[in-house]
Amino acid sequence: MSTLKYLLHYPPALVQQAQALLDAGQLGPWLRRKYPDANEVQTDKALYQFVAAIKQRYLKNAPLPAKVLYDNQQHPLKGTLGTNTLVSRVQGGKLKSKSEIRIAALFRELPLPFLQMIVVHELAHLKERDHDKAFYQLCCHMLPDYHQLEFDLRLWLSWRELETA
Template sequence: MSQPLTYLQAYPAELLDKVRALLDQGQLGQWLARRYPERHDAATDRALYDYVMALKQRYLKNAPPLAKVQYDNNMHPVHGTLGTNAFVSRVQGGKLKAKNEIRIATLFREAPEPFLQMIVVHELAHLKEKNHDKAFYQLCCHMLPDYHQLEFDTRLWLTARALER
């Protein structure tokens, strides 16, 4: 009996068959490790903030400012949350202040650098484009030309983590 590929449900059957073959051989995690050996240095919230701000400065200088960037233990990939971009309103001294915040699932502390970059690019794109439409994905691909491949490979990485443990 094959295991459900929770993170890959929207992909074609022939592609899923290849993924299942790698899983059956216990090779998916090794294949990903060979393909993405590089890790990132953004292990702390401060380092993540600096990482995000560098990408924002490079591609989205005129986008609204970010008040907070941090890892979040409450995000769970099975529930579809790898990162969020929130426009948070708080009362400060009798005034309503609104600020943008980005939160990234804590499991990305352990991810290969390209996967973290893909999630960050996705959340940064929401500063300009709120919906997942054509303009949104064009912006993602502008910041990260192989965005779609990295999104798929991130889903493979999540699958390997879930099924090969």
């Protein structure tokens, strides 16, 4: 029995259910049945268009990030699945700030709902910088089952890590 480090802050009863599925070898098949479709957003260009479409639908007044890309440096073991950073550069005599969204490259192999969840999370940072109530309300506005997808992603990461170990 291993610890499910991605589920540390969830209720013990929920973690025990996940652990039971994992121990019985049923977690992977259950996740594959629940999320059978592959993700077709494979290139940085396709990711940019995907992010732009979601941003345009829900955050019309927020500026479009200057750059959106898959990043091999982002990894759940290092604590990051995606980042939204503000990059400042001097252009001419002016200081210009541009937003960049970087998504962990492992999302190329994940089902589309997980990619949607992380994109919504990073887009919400365009309006709300902190992980507070307003931030999560915005995430749920853009993706009503945001919390379920976040939990299922954590299950998937736990299962994947133990499968590759």
